[in-house]
Amino acid sequence: WGFSQWRAQQPAATAPGSTTTAQASPALCPPGGDAAGGMAHHMHSMQVSSEFEFISHMIPHHQEAIDTAKLVRDRTQRPEMRQFTQAIIDAQSREVSQMKTWLQTWYPNQTSTQTYQPMMRPLEPLQGDALDQQFLQDMVMHHQGAVMMAQSLIQGQLVKHPPVQSMAQDVIRTQSQEIGQMQTWLGAWFPNGGQCGRSTATDSTGNGLMNHGNMNHGNMNHGNMNH
Numbered sequence: 001w002g003f004s005q006w007r008a009q010q011p012a013a014t015a016p017g018s019t020t021t022a023q024a025s026p027a028l029c030p031p032g033g034d035a036a037g038g039m040a041h042h043m044h045s046m047q048v049s050s051e052f053e054f055i056s057h058m059i060p061h062h063q064e065a066i067d068t069a070k071l072v073r074d075r076t077q078r079p080e081m082r083q084f085t086q087a088i089i090d091a092q093s094r095e096v097s098q099m100k101t102w103l104q105t106w107y108p109n110q111t112s113t114q115t116y117q118p119m120m121r122p123l124e125p126l127q128g129d130a131l132d133q134q135f136l137q138d139m140v141m142h143h144q145g146a147v148m149m150a151q152s153l154i155q156g157q158l159v160k161h162p163p164v165q166s167m168a169q170d171v172i173r174t175q176s177q178e179i180g181q182m183q184t185w186l187g188a189w190f191p192n193g194g195q196c197g198r199s200t201a202t203d204s205t206g207n208g209l210m211n212h213g214n215m216n217h218g219n220m221n222h223g224n225m226n227h
Contacts, residue, residue: 046148051160052107053114054153054168055099058146060116062092062099065142068120072135080185081132084178091174095167106161119145133190136182143175143182 048054069085076082103110120138123131150168152158159165 046145047152048149048156048158051153051158051164052103052110053112054149054158055102055107055164056112057114057116058149058171059096059099059103061119061142061146061149062096064116064118064120065139066092066096068123068135068139071123072131075127076132077128078132081135084181088178095171098163098167102161102164129190133186136186140179140182140186143179146175147172147179 048057066089069088073082073085073089076085119142121134123135126134150171153168154165154172159168
């Protein structure tokens, strides 16, 4: 089943003690150090120059989302997160398989010169709220990167095979919807999550985790995205 079917079955996410749907998008904190540089590099390099580049780059991008979603699915305490991460795993695994077939069929002798840099921070040390919050924060940025790549392919009129056009449109539609869902959950479950450096979440050792930076993803211009 797809994300839209899953989403229709979910109750509105609300903050504790609240009876209204959370509307605010929190200010998300990017990772610090080398991870921040890697993520910033990715967000500035999501323009593709060919159909081959789109496919060959989207495969490891999807695989990172799949691997991270599997970890969260197996460790989160929230049933919504287990269902959501399984939806990501199912949909993107199918797309990875399809894209690998396309590369073998259409570009058998072409090799990508790009080295994929992970966009998401390690989740292994985290548990509970800290795990869910960091996953949602990083996956919002990760999804935005995929949407940007798909838009670059379509707007640049780089598509040579109609099935690739269809997949790119699916990525834009589905992952844009998922961005909205993740931002709703962040606002509902972590209403103070935008206060970078003041998080009370703890890691597996019980130590407080500090979020660094101050990037408000809620203010990113999604109006330019073809939803």
